[in-house]
Amino acid sequence: MKNEVYGWMAPGLKKWSRLASVDYLGELRVPRIITPARQTSVLVLTGHHLEETSGPYFALEPDNFEPWMNALSFVVFPVINQYGLNFSADSNENFLRKNQWGINYNSGWGKPLKTEEVRLIERKIVRGQFEAAISLHEDSTTPGEGSFYTNGLSPRQLDLFSTIVYSDHGFKLAPKAIVVDEEDGQSSEYWLSKRRIGTFLIEAPFGLPMEERIAFVGYFFNAILGLVGKIRW
Numbered sequence: 001m002k003n004e005v006y007g008w009m010a011p012g013l014k015k016w017s018r019l020a021s022v023d024y025l026g027e028l029r030v031p032r033i034i035t036p037a038r039q040t041s042v043l044v045l046t047g048h049h050l051e052e053t054s055g056p057y058f059a060l061e062p063d064n065f066e067p068w069m070n071a072l073s074f075v076v077f078p079v080i081n082q083y084g085l086n087f088s089a090d091s092n093e094n095f096l097r098k099n100q101w102g103i104n105y106n107s108g109w110g111k112p113l114k115t116e117e118v119r120l121i122e123r124k125i126v127r128g129q130f131e132a133a134i135s136l137h138e139d140s141t142t143p144g145e146g147s148f149y150t151n152g153l154s155p156r157q158l159d160l161f162s163t164i165v166y167s168d169h170g171f172k173l174a175p176k177a178i179v180v181d182e183e184d185g186q187s188s189e190y191w192l193s194k195r196r197i198g199t200f201l202i203e204a205p206f207g208l209p210m211e212e213r214i215a216f217v218g219y220f221f222n223a224i225l226g227l228v229g230k231i232r233w
């Protein structure tokens with residue numbers, strides 16, 4: 001059975017094509033969305049792991065981006081993992097997180113051994129092109145708990161995020177100030193953060209209804225975009 005993300009792709013990309021250019025990289029046809037050019041550009045990556053469905057769901061909906069499109073341009077990779085599309089979200093997670101040769105979609109970034117999709121995407125990311133990068137995942141370590149990681153905010157700015165989130169939405173939040181750690185050395189977020197880009201990893205709370213996960217993603221997404229161009233990372 002196909003992953004539910006597969007069913008969202010064609011209608012989402014069709015809707016996007018009215019506002020942006022949509023193309024497909026390589027024989028695997030990895031979809032890419034490019035919104036009209038503005039002075040400041042933001043990269044959005046998601047769909048590395050297809051049991052984490054809220055990121056692709058969010059990125060395939062242009063309404064989530066449109067309020068920002070006068071001020072910012074976006075390059076969006078809404079569904080990185082093309083192999084996992086062949087498996088439903090309750091499959092063995094090895095099918096959803098890794099390709100047929102066992103390579104995780106969030107490993108090998110900047111390294112020789114990586115998935116074909118990651119190779120195609122890396123080649124399209126030009127140094128200096130992006131002011132910020134946002135990567136959407138879900139945190140499956142603690143059900144109902146989401147996380148937010150960044151290399152781009154001071155501890156004081158990070159405090160502001162956690163305060164607002166607790167009071168407005170009652171999310172459980174485990175904020176971490178730094179994207180980069182030893183285990184992360186091969187992730188897209190680590191690779192981007194090493195390129196002097198403000199890098200933000202949003203991990204929606206796994207296991208909650210889609211509406212809740214999307215609210216979590218949307219909250220951080222909008223908060224981050226409100227800072228782009230105003231602070232220096």
Ligand SMILES: [Zn+2]
Nearest residue numbers: 049052137138
């Ligand atoms: Zn993930």
